[in-house]
Amino acid sequence: MKDAAALSTFRHLPPDKQERVLTAALEEFADKGYHQASLNKVVAQAGIAKGSIYQYFPNKEGLFSFLFQQALGAVRRTLTAVKEETLEQDLFSRLEKSLRAGVRFLREHPRIYNFYLKIQYDKNVPFREEFLAVIRRHAAEYFGSLVRRAKARGELRPGVPEDAVLFLLDAVFDRFLQATALSALDVTLGLHQAPPEIVDKRIREIIGLLREGLAA
Template identity: 45%
Template sequence: MDTQLAQPKQTFVNLPPEKRENILRAAVVEFAEHGYQRASLNNIVKQLGISKGSLYQYFDNKEALFLHVFDHFTQQVKRYVKVSVMGNGQDDFFVVARQVLLAGIAFIDSHPEYFQVYLKVLFERDVPRREELVARVRLFSLEYFGPLAERAMAQGVLRSDIPAQKVVFILDAMLDRFLQGYAQPYLDGGLALAGMSADRLHDEIDSMVAVLRTGLQPFVTGD
């Protein structure tokens, strides 16, 4: 899961961190705005003030640069999730779900262009290795939430009649659609998530988590 999709050339690795970040930032902005096929390396090098030949010293082609951008996106998402959950009810499945959703909001606020690149991968068919890219994001959800779901089932916190993989599927679907709606108003189903105050947004998140609890917690029968 942590293996890179495409290795940049050693000349890129040897660059000072600030220069690497500048190249990534220019590439992210271009891919976020235009998608993969319409993105132009000419626009990227113009923004950077370098020649296209210089860019080819760092990456073999546009595909390699794009895949490196997506690698960086997934690494950043993992970091946000890890930091958000650390020390915040890590043993409570539903608390973790809430913290991960808040981490997603924080990530979009801090890196909106990266999330737009992700949306381009979801909705555009002409992205190289598209199925693999989407599968990587889904696999991260399964690897992260799968053990939590299995532990919660063993503790009697989750229904035992729903396989852990299905629990993760339900949770992942909710998280992904909520974040899509937050990032793009036309995807929010009329909830107006993007314009909400922080307090109202937290209320919406609590409501979503409450629905998950209602559907996924074991039934309690009366005497």
């Protein structure tokens, strides 16, 4: 994570200008992914000259890296907040609340979420392995701690394979969030622009299925 620092010129800029640049860049990367994103578009949107962006960041990769760092910070803050808030509750309430928090985050920071999706699904993004490993670590820590705590409390059916449980949670959470963010994946549940009550209802349904199973 070397190139993550902005150049000193950028750090001395008035905050509103910094924000204009970062917002424009995040938007472009979130929309197009790394390679397809155009710095020409970014500078135009931010209202600065082409040369200026290279006074702020060493190059395209540096800018990209910096944005990732920022985004990661935002995610980590909400993750740890939810984790602590729900510490004493049972697994399935915690899962419900986590998913709700996920949806809230995604609606407050849609660009960050799309940015993350591009990293996950575009093989040719610089630092991809590095970045995904970091995200992976956080997710594993989060779900892992929930599940282990639940197991210790006897909330899980005895003998369930922990790996498979983690996979299941990861899969369902990820896809649920993808469905609320990308209309193309929102086939069955109608989450894309749904009001909170609907989303909550869906969350309860899904967690209920995970909890009790499908079989008669």
